[in-house]
Amino acid sequence: MTKKTDTASEQFTEYVTVIIGDQLFGLSISRVQDVFIPDRLTKVPLAPPEVAGVLNLRGRIVTAIDMRSRLDLDKRASGQPVMAIGIDLRGESYGLLVDAVGEVLKFPDSACEAKPANLDPRWARVASGVIRLEGQLLVVLDVDRVLDMRKRAIAA
Amino acid sequence: MAGARRTKASYMDDLLQEFLTETNESLDTVDVELVRFEQEPNNAKILDNIFRLVHTIKGTCGFLGLPRLQKLAHAAESLMGKFRDGMPVTGEAVTLVLSTIDRTKDILVALEKTQLEPAGDDNDLIGALDKMALQAAAQPRPIQPGQSVGTLVHQILERTLRPGEVTLDELERAFRETPGPATQPAKAMPAKAVPSKPAPSKPIPPIPAKAPAESDDEERSDGKTANQSIRVNLDTLEHLMTMVSELVLTRNQLLDIMRRHVESDFKVPLQRLSNVTAELQEGVMKTRMQPIGNAWQKLPRIVRDLSAELGKDIELEMHGADTELDRQVLERIKDPLTHMVRNSADHGLETRAERIAAGKPEKGTIRLSAYHQGGHIIISIADDGRGLDTARIREKALANGLATEAEIEKMSEAQIHKFIFAPGFSTAAKITSVSGRGVGMDVVRNNIDQIGGSCDVNSVRGEGLNFTIKIPLTLAIISALIVEAGGDRFAIPQLAVVELVRVHAKSEHRIERIKDAAVLRLRNKLLPLVRLTTLLKFDSGDAAPERGFIVVTQVGAQTFGIVVDGVYHTEEIVVKPMSTMLRHIGMFSGNTILGDGAVIMIVDPNGVAQETGATVAANTLIPDQAAADTGRAADTTSLLVFRAGSPAPKAVPLSLVTRLEEIDGSTIELSNDRHMVQYRGQLMPLVRINDDVRIKSEGTQPLLVFSDGGRSMGLVVDEIVDIVDESLDIQVGSDRQGILGSAVVRGQATEIIDVGHFLPLAYDDWFRGGERVVHQSARTLLFVDDSAFFRNMLTPVLKAAGYEVTAVAGANEALSLLKSGGRFDLLVTDLEMPGMDGFALAEAVRDEANLAGMPIIALSSYSSPESIERGREVGFHDYVAKFDRQSLVAALKEQSAEMDRAA
Structure with a gap:
């Protein structure tokens, strides 16, 4: 699961922070394979709306998931920069398209709080908790849930 | 043993893994060999082979500390020892050994899962095996008591497990020196008991799978072949294949770049790289090849x-x-x-x-x-x-x-x-x-x-x-046609592609539309068309495909055309599976990386066929195309349904319609009191079904164009409704001119129009006027005509005259149909046909005793006194000019009346 560092009795997890829309999200660093700039995205006809397309990353075919669409946010304006977080899931490569990638932050596991009850249900589906930062919230994304789109795919 | 395993855990794990692989293979071979042995109980070589395999399993089990397996193998080995000693091979005994092998496999499965031998005992099997072996002692040739032999071997094995290993070759030799059954059996047992342990890490030569039906393969199972092959982990091969795939892609990429730089120093080395890559690819593919x-x-x-x-x-x-x-x-x-x-x-x-x-x-x-x-x-x-x-x-x-x-x-x-x-x-x-x-x-x-x-x-x-x-042969690298649709490129597996047809407004092949379905008339066949962009939901499919390329694709018996915007080239592509997230899309079978680095989707012809089947069901469900090819009239007829003059639907056999046109109403001219339109450089007369049909003077006017012998006629209709496959069963005759009668089409009473009535309206000399038809009790009629046009044209006429019509395209076919017991009340045949003509057919029919009484009506486009005379000689009952429908119907009636009288 997540990479845990044992300092004293506290367990720590490192998060790669990303910005999607105006919100700060965090992904456990142990799940992040690489960060890259998506290039030459090929649309996949008939694909679920969240699938932005597929692309060639060093000879591997990566399925790109548009996180804005996944989180029901507004579409990214054309020309706006986009970054991708590379994730491996059961031998397959996925790229989560985000607006920007920030620094890697380390938090004790106790800092991660349960999802607030009033969190937008569309976000609650894919979040595993929140971390309170100065002036803003970091929503911790559960990568497995982000990539589990079966229900969506069937509904679509 | 268990202790040894724990201390050298990883070494033993590897060993165990190898043991499992080897043993499973050996057991499979034993399975095959035993069955063979049962059939050839005297084949000492087979027995040796089995014996050796079981023995090795037993030895290895001992080494790895797998007592349960070892005991089982031992008991089986003892019994087989009896076979070697000349005990008769019974089905029972073989079954017992086979069930021992099954048990062994079960244990191996558990072993693979848990790394430990499962608990339990096999006394039932061992008991049965021992009993069987003991029975051998009572056999006519009780050389040595079975029990003592078994114990002896067992003990020696236990003691000599680890140290003093004997090479497999020596073991081989020991077996080789062992005489076949029934000779010197007493020596045989000790001989094999001594070299009890082969080096466990030394692979047992994989016995190539062979068809037991072959008998020349004994030689191959000896050590020689095996020494030339090594065991390679599958993952290694898979990885190699992946790397080669990457190499192929990179090579394609380089070649792609090279195409843009005509003069370059890289050209020659790149060419070599390309060749080497191709050879490497072939070589690696070969490593993946296995005999079926x-x-x-x-x-x-x-x-x-x-x-x-x-x-x-x-x-x-x-x-x-x-x-x-x-x-x-x-x-x-x-x-x-x-x-x-x-x-x-x-x-x-x-x-x-x-x-x-x-x-x-x-x-x-x-x-x-x-x-x-x-x-x-x-x-x-x-x-x-x-x-x-x-x-x-x-x-x-x-x-x-x-x-x-x-x-x-x-x-x-x-x-x-x-x-x-x-x-x-x-x-x-x-x-x-x-x-x-x-x-x-x-x-x-x-x-x-x-x-x-x-x-x-x-x-x-x-x-x-x-x-x-x-x-x-392989799934990994396939040849594919790269096409473009909606601005994106797609790959279509070359294997499914039959041909490419280019269409534009003026080309010979044109896309026609029948209501919503686009079709291509290709060599007299209607090919259902489907646009790739529509399939992929890039567009709604409303736009008429006027130009583009048609990839004629065949899947099973289904042929259809995929309309694409452009065709590039064929390329060897490496098939990569779709991500699980996208695997539900039936339209794609995978994706690939092209030479220029772009990822494209591989269109799955099966998926397209299914989709096409849904949209153009009419053409695919009933393969009447094929039936029509062989000349045997399809039991269903493709009908074009349209409206003209009244809201009630009308229909005409599609095969009679040469083309569907939409012309601009303003181009319709009135000349000599007739509506005409300039069509393909000629004046084409327009005909209305009845006076209620209005010919538009502006806007688009749909037409059904009928052509024959270089002449065309346009039938003016209000609207083209649909195209359906229905059995044309005219249930109610009509006394209205131009209407053959009514049939149920799409669950609706539909008037079937008589094209023959309208053709003379356009050209006076085409045919003569319509004939009122009377529905009669169904009689069967065989209609022979080499011209598809006349077959299609006259079949409804004959049907309307109350016959069940079977139309065929040639005399030979008609004859074989008749000879094979096809019962027909009446034969109507064209006279001039390639190959066997109507006269010859009639003579052949007359020669068949049981067909002699069948009335034959000849159809001819010319009627000279000589031909009529000859027709009488060969026994035609009637002789009708092809275009004279009235006479034809009269002749049919006459024959029917005759038959009624006879009945």
């Missing part, structure tokens, strides 16, 4: 067991076991093949008694064969059993709602047989333990579909059943 015999390996055992269980004598023949194919493909067809062989044994072959009653050899045969054919492997599974029960399949198809009674009535046997591939279809009257467990041929077909193969069945009642499977 590997997939057949388990079958002799299965058939043997089935044979016992079902009480049938079954012989399994295997041909072409060394035919090689990609192991990925091999894995995928293993289960389907096993299933089909089981099916053949269980449902296909009759019981002994039934076979004798049917005058067949007592022993049923299942024959497997495999061979290469143009980039494909053809595998056939044939049995000489009872064949498919068409009536039962028909019943079952009806019960399952796969087809309506009316549809089934029209199907040929072969078409009905195809239902066995439908989901959940099983005709086995009783569910046996052997097959019929709810999975059926649909699963087989699915598996085969998934690897881009096809499956066909051919059955002759009472004679047997033959399944033919056609599968691609």
Whole structure:
């Protein structure tokens, strides 16, 4: 699961922070394979709306998931920069398209709080908790849930 | 032992892994060899081979500390020792050894999972084995008491397990020196007891899978062949393949760059790189190739067991076991093949008694064969059993709602047989333990579909059943046609592509539209078209495809055209599976990286076929195309439904319609009181069905164009509604001019128009006026005419005259139909036909004793006194000019009346 560092009795997890829309999200660093700039995205006809397309990353075919669409946010304006977080899931490569990638932050596991009850249900589906930062919230994304789109795919 | 394993954990793990792999392989071989041995009990070589394998397993088990396995192997070995000592080989004994092997396999499975031998004991089996071995002592030649031999071997083994290992070669030699059964048996036992332990890490030579039917393979199972091969981990091979795929892609990429730089120093080395890559690719592909015999390996055992269980004598023949194919493909067809062989044994072959009653050899045969054919492997599974029960399949198809009674009535046997591939279809009257467990041929077909193969069945009642499977050699790298649609590129597997047709407004091949369905008239066939962009939901499909390329694609018996915007080139592509997230899209079978680095989707022709089937069901459900080709009139007719003058639908056989046109109303001219339009450089007369039809003076005016002999006529209609396949059964005659009668089309009463009535309206000399038709009790009529136009044109006329019409395109065909027992009340034949003409046909018919009384009406486009005279001589009852419908109908009536009188 997540990479845990044992300092004293506290367990720590490192998060790669990303910005999607105006919100700060965090992904456990142990799940992040690489960060890259998506290039030459090929649309996949008939694909679920969240699938932005597929692309060639060093000879591997990566399925790109548009996180804005996944989180029901507004579409990214054309020309706006986009970054991708590379994730491996059961031998397959996925790229989560985000607006920007920030620094890697380390938090004790106790800092991660349960999802607030009033969190937008569309976000609650894919979040595993929140971390309170100065002036803003970091929503911790559960990568497995982000990539589990079966229900969506069937509904679509 | 357990302690040793813990201290050297990883070393032992590796060892155990290797042991598992080896033992499983050995056991498979033992399976095959035992069955063979049972058939040839005197073949000492087979026995040696089995003995050696079991012995090695036993030794290795001892080394690894697997007492349960060791004891089992030991007991089995003891019994086999008895065989060597001349004990008669009984089916019972072989069954016992086989069940020991099954138990061993079970233990191995558990061992693989837990790394530990499962608890439990095998005293039942060991007891039985010992008992059997003891019985040997009571046999006429009790050389040595079985028990003491067993104990001796056992003890020695225990002691000499780890140190003092004897090489496999020595072991080999020991066995080789061991004489065959019945000679010097006393020496044999000690001889093999001494060299008890082969080096455990030394691989047992993998015995190449062989068809037991072959008998020249003994030599190959000795050490020589084995020493030339090494065992390579599958992952290593897979990885190698992936790397080569990458290399191919990179090479393609470089070549792509090179195309843009004509003069470059890189050209020559790159060319070499390209060649080397191609060779490397081929080489690595070869490492993935395995003989299909590997997939057949388990079958002799299965058939043997089935044979016992079902009480049938079954012989399994295997041909072409060394035919090689990609192991990925091999894995995928293993289960389907096993299933089909089981099916053949269980449902296909009759019981002994039934076979004798049917005058067949007592022993049923299942024959497997495999061979290469143009980039494909053809595998056939044939049995000489009872064949498919068409009536039962028909019943079952009806019960399952796969087809309506009316549809089934029209199907040929072969078409009905195809239902066995439908989901959940099983005709086995009783569910046996052997097959019929709810999975059926649909699963087989699915598996085969998934690897881009096809499956066909051919059955002759009472004679047997033959399944033919056609599968691609490899899945990894395929040749594909790169096309463009909606601005994106797609790959279409070359294997499915029949031809490419380019269309634009002025080309010979044009896209026509029938209501919503686009069709291409290609060499007199209507090809359903589907736009790739529509399939992929880039557009709504409203835009008429006027230009572009049509990729004529064939999937099974279904042919259709995929309309694309552009065609680039063919490229060897490396198929990469779609991500699980996208795998539900049936339209794609995978994706690939092109030479320029772009990822594109690989279109799955099967998926397109399914989609096309849904949209153009009419053309695909009933393969009347094929039926029409062979000349035997299709039982259903493609009808063009339209409206003209009244809201009631009208229809005309589609095959009579040359083209559908939409012209601009303002281009219609009135000349000599006739409506005309300039059409393809000629004036084409326009005809209305009745006075209620308004010819538009502006806007688009739909027309049905009929052409024959260079002349065209446009029939003015209000609206083209649809195209359907229906059996043309004119139920109510009509006394209105130009209407043959009414038939039910699309569940609606529809007037079938008589094209023959309208043609003379356009050209006075075309035909003569319409004839009132009277519906009579159905009589059967065979109509022979080599011209498709006249066949289509006159068939409705004949039908309307009350006949059930079978139209064929040639005299030979008519004759064979008649000779094969086709019953017809009347024969109507054209006189001038290529090959056998109407006269010759009539003479041939007269020569057939049981056909002599059949009235024959001749049709001719010319009527000279000589030909009429000759017609009388050969026995035509009537002689009618081809264009004289009135006389034809009169002649038919006369014949009917005659028959009524006779009756």
